Amino acid sequence: MPPQSVLIVGASQGLGLALVKHYASLIPPSQVFATVRSSADDEKDKFPEGVRVIEKVDCSKEDVGERIVEGLQGVAVGLVVYVAGVLKPEKMGEANWKDQIMMYTICSIAPVFVVQSLLTSSSFSPEAKIILLTSEAGSVTLRTEGEGGGMYGHHGSKAAGNMIGHLLAYDLKESGIPIAMIHPGFLKTDMTKNAGMEEFYDKMGAVTPDEAAGPISEFVEKLDMDMSGKLWAPMGARGIGNAEEVLGKEVTKKPGPLELPW
Numbered sequence: 001m002p003p004q005s006v007l008i009v010g011a012s013q014g015l016g017l018a019l020v021k022h023y024a025s026l027i028p029p030s031q032v033f034a035t036v037r038s039s040a041d042d043e044k045d046k047f048p049e050g051v052r053v054i055e056k057v058d059c060s061k062e063d064v065g066e067r068i069v070e071g072l073q074g075v076a077v078g079l080v081v082y083v084a085g086v087l088k089p090e091k092m093g094e095a096n097w098k099d100q101i102m103m104y105t106i107c108s109i110a111p112v113f114v115v116q117s118l119l120t121s122s123s124f125s126p127e128a129k130i131i132l133l134t135s136e137a138g139s140v141t142l143r144t145e146g147e148g149g150g151m152y153g154h155h156g157s158k159a160a161g162n163m164i165g166h167l168l169a170y171d172l173k174e175s176g177i178p179i180a181m182i183h184p185g186f187l188k189t190d191m192t193k194n195a196g197m198e199e200f201y202d203k204m205g206a207v208t209p210d211e212a213a214g215p216i217s218e219f220v221e222k223l224d225m226d227m228s229g230k231l232w233a234p235m236g237a238r239g240i241g242n243a244e245e246v247l248g249k250e251v252t253k254k255p256g257p258l259e260l261p262w
């Protein structure tokens with residue numbers, strides 16, 4: 001059964017937009033809330049008719065949780081997917097202070113405040129579930145010598161995102177709300193294109209955000225309290241560059257969901 005209402009945080013493009021379209025085809029679009037940074041008028045044409053756009057939600061700002069609660073107008077949500085994220089590549093000698101603050105804020109500070117605001121305002125429905133889009137990039141175990149260093153802010157902020165999701169799972173246990181961190185696969189979106197990763201799409205099994213939305217929604221159906229607080233890959237090892245080297249060949253043959261190591 002799909003959730004009765006869905007909130008997608010960071011819905012203007014890429015995976016967030018694909019998830020809005022996916023859920024608006026499964027449940028009444030009026031039960032799908034999509035947050036954007038700009039104004040609703042600028043963005044509403046890209047969403048299916050009826051989707052409720054919550055405007056001016058900036059995950060680098062302290063009021064992010066309050067703005068979302070205000071935008072829900074009293075509706076209790078059954079699924080929250082925190083998608084907002086930024087990837088600014090770095091290498092030694094060119095680390096960028098401001099970019100790092102932005103990545104950590106959006107990927108590992110804002111999610112705490114979003115969940116806190118939703119919880120303390122009773123904005124979760126009794127069957128609610130939470131998904132945080134982190135990444136296999138935030139797994140220390142999956143980093144290798146061959147891949148090398150760099151990517152300090154991106155990988156570090158995703159590792160921090162995995163940690164805060166794990167901690168939130170303890171806080172949410174009493175309310176019976178599972179929270180999972182997920183790696184969505186390697187996606188053909190502006191994020192990877194702008195980071196110069198387009199040349200690896202074919203070799204590394206990249207998928208479109210629309211293709212990734214289905215496995216994510218199937219994962220949400222399975223998500224229960226035993227799976228809470230962990231890092232998962234709904235599509236299995238596909239799109240995880242170091243999976244075979246670190247986890248072994250067998251893992252590449254298994255279908256998802258695959259639990260990933262920290």
Ligand SMILES: NC(=O)c1ccc[n+]([C@@H]2O[C@H](COP(=O)([O-])OP(=O)(O)OC[C@H]3O[C@@H](n4cnc5c(N)ncnc54)[C@H](OP(=O)(O)O)[C@@H]3O)[C@@H](O)[C@H]2O)c1
Nearest residue numbers: 010012013014015058059060083084085135186187189191
């Ligand atoms: N692409 C991949 O291969 C991949 C792999 C692993 C994990 N992920 C994670 O999956 C998520 C979605 O990735 P994607 O490829 O769909 O990225 P994307 O196309 O670049 O979209 C990123 C989304 O985050 C929003 N966002 C950025 N900064 C924000 C802010 N300050 N406040 C609110 N929203 C903000 C963007 O809104 P604007 O349009 O306003 O900028 C956009 O909607 C990210 O968290 C990413 O790290 C992606």
